[in-house]
Amino acid sequence: MRCRSLAALPAAAAALLLLAVAAPAHAAGYRYWSYWLRSGSSWTYAQTGPAMHIPADGSVEGWRFAVSEDAAATAAQPRGTADFARVCAGHPAAPGRKRVALLIDPGTAADAPGSATPPSPRTACAQIPASASSADALAAVAKPLRYNSAGIVCAITGYPATGCGDEISATSHSSHDGPSVGLIAGGAAIAALAVAATWQSRRRRR
Template sequence: MRGRRLAALPAAAAVLLLLALAAPAHAAGYRYWSYWLRSGATWTYAQTGPAMHTPADGTVEGWRFAVSEDAAATAAQPRGSADFAAICANVPAAPGRKRVALLIDPGTPADAPDSSATPPAPRTACAQLPPSASSADALAAVAKPLRYNSAGIVCAITGYPAAGCGDEISATPHSSHNGPSLGLIAAAAAIAALALAATWQSRRSRNR
């Protein structure tokens, strides 16, 4: 009887794990404005908030509104040209001031909170500021009205979107990020093998 119980434990575990693998996953994404720093021709997801960052003269920064599952790994980058000389061509350098170029990309219709809404076109702007001004100051200088939540997260730039802030979005079951990993499949196979071995050992003991 004890052998039967031991055999049933790994067998049940294998069934539960295999059922979990077969069920569709529902990873969550978030719709929000992401903040980017430009270095040469490369965008890097900012690791600090704009209020905590003090850009140097000649800096290029970007903002992109999109739906992303995992911020740094899958967040959509700003689209369009991001050349400082071109963006700030009409804003001459001034003593005691710095210039920060911004690319603001409201995203695609697929990213819009309302399926019938058309996002504004991406645009660039050049902010001229005191040397101590933050990236949040640069954004406020060229992209009002801004909307923040109680945690200081940027919810809307130039009034877009009109509502919502970092809203959670349910991912589709067919998303490429939702399938079972090879490690989970291997684990299920191993547990199934243990179940078969335990069952065989139990039967062998009874037949002696």
């Protein structure tokens, strides 16, 4: 009985492989503004919302509009660097105030909704009260802002004009029609199981 079940496994695995390759692709991700913190020479995806984060004087933050598969692992980072001394040059420290350098990157044409043309990336120095949040810093330099009912940033400086965290299908945001990397990887794993099962089945028959 055990040998028969092992012998049947390769056929089942092959069927699963065909289903994996033929299966329709899932959503490629979501189109949204992601929020980043600058530390040294690298960007880190913010773990809290901008309204909950209180930046210190001299902080550098970034915003990037793009299509990303999930929140942190594949989210597109702001392009370029934002040096605080350069961005906030000419803005001296003041009592009770702080300065936050921002890099606002509206992304590329490939990530733009419909036929919209994204504005060029820009930097700005927000001068805000010492107790103000990152959301306040953004509002100080990037109006008009648009939020949804959940408080998610939908538009910065009016871009994009519509939509908010829209789900994007793989077919509308892919440069090819073949199976996705995830499907190929899954198919390869199934094929490997089939080969292993065949080898074990033949070994037990000897």
